[in-house]
Structure formats: structure tokens, C-alpha cells
Amino acid sequence: MKILGSSKVDQKTMLEFARNVNPNFPEILPGLYIEIGRIYGVRGDAAFSQMLKETSFHRFGGDVKPGQFNYAGLGAIGGTQGASFKNEREGVTAHIQHLYAYASKEPLPAGEKLVDPRFNLV
Known part of the structure; x- marks a missing residue:
């Protein structure tokens, strides 16, 4: 799946x-992924898919806690x-x-503004 480009899913x-997996999933997140992805030319839908895996559909349960807003496990x-x-x-x-x-x-x-603390490590 390509990272750069336009979202194909609304x-x-x-x-x-x-x-369908987590009935309490926050309504705000899909729109933010589409909006911010568009600014960077990144497929918001692809990033959203990665976030679903990283956060177990926003149920977390691993090292990262919901209040960290760390959707990629950075x-x-x-x-x-x-x-x-x-x-x-x-x-x-x-x-x-x-x-x-x-x-x-x-x-x-x-x-x-740069907010990814690992941006320059890539």
C-alpha cells in the first residue's frame, strides 16, 4: 500500500x-486522519489502518495508554x-x-510545526 497520495476511503x-470492532471508537479520529493526511500528501486512510492495529481499534491494552494520544506507538x-x-x-x-x-x-x-519526536531518526 502506498503511503503518499489521497485517501481512497471516506x-x-x-x-x-x-x-464494528469497538462501538466506543472516537468519532473525531477518521476526519483528523483525512484532514491532516491531505496537508502532508499522506493517505489518511492508510495511516488510519495502521492506527487501528497499533491501538487495537482504540482499545489499547499495551504499553501506550489512551491519554497519550500516541496512535502510532512512537x-x-x-x-x-x-x-x-x-x-x-x-x-x-x-x-x-x-x-x-x-x-x-x-x-x-x-x-x-514538527511534533513527531522521531521524525529526524527516519
């Missing part, structure tokens, strides 16, 4: 899919909780930035 379908390894972000938007941005770092050599889009 936000409503993404939410319905997530809520820095979480073997008992280490990893990075924490202020809110859903910042957490999604960090995840999108991390994928952007892997898929592109371009600088961040104009006006965007």
Missing part, C-alpha cells in the same frame, strides 16, 4: 469499520510507554509526520 466508512518498545501528545490532533499529526518522514525527503509543509 471518513464515514472509516468510522463504521472501526465501530517510542513505545518493551515496557516503555513512548511519546505523549497534547490531544487527538497533535497525536494524529505526529503519526502522519512519521509516515511522511519515511515516504518523502521533502521538508514539512509550509506552516507545519
Whole structure:
């Protein structure tokens, strides 16, 4: 699956899919993945799919806790909780930035602030 490009799945379908597994899945996340993905040219639907796996459909249960808003498990390894972000938007941005770092050599889009603590390690 390509990382860069436009989402092929709409936000409503993404939410319905997530809520089939977790009825309490947050409504805000699909829209943030589409919106922020568009800014970076990253497929928000692909990033959303990765987030579903990393967070067990937003049920967590591993090293990362829900209040960290760390949807990609950034820095979480073997008992280490990893990075924490202020809110859903910042957490999604960090995840999108991390994928952007892997898929592109371009600088961040104009006006965007770096929030992924592992961006420069890629």
C-alpha cells in the first residue's frame, strides 16, 4: 500500500469499520486522519489502518495508554510507554509526520510545526 497520495476511503466508512470492532471508537479520529493526511500528501486512510492495529481499534491494552494520544506507538518498545501528545490532533499529526518522514525527503509543509519526536531518526 502506498503511503503518499489521497485517501481512497471516506471518513464515514472509516468510522463504521472501526465501530464494528469497538462501538466506543472516537468519532473525531477518521476526519483528523483525512484532514491532516491531505496537508502532508499522506493517505489518511492508510495511516488510519495502521492506527487501528497499533491501538487495537482504540482499545489499547499495551504499553501506550489512551491519554497519550500516541496512535502510532512512537517510542513505545518493551515496557516503555513512548511519546505523549497534547490531544487527538497533535497525536494524529505526529503519526502522519512519521509516515511522511519515511515516504518523502521533502521538508514539512509550509506552516507545519514538527511534533513527531522521531521524525529526524527516519
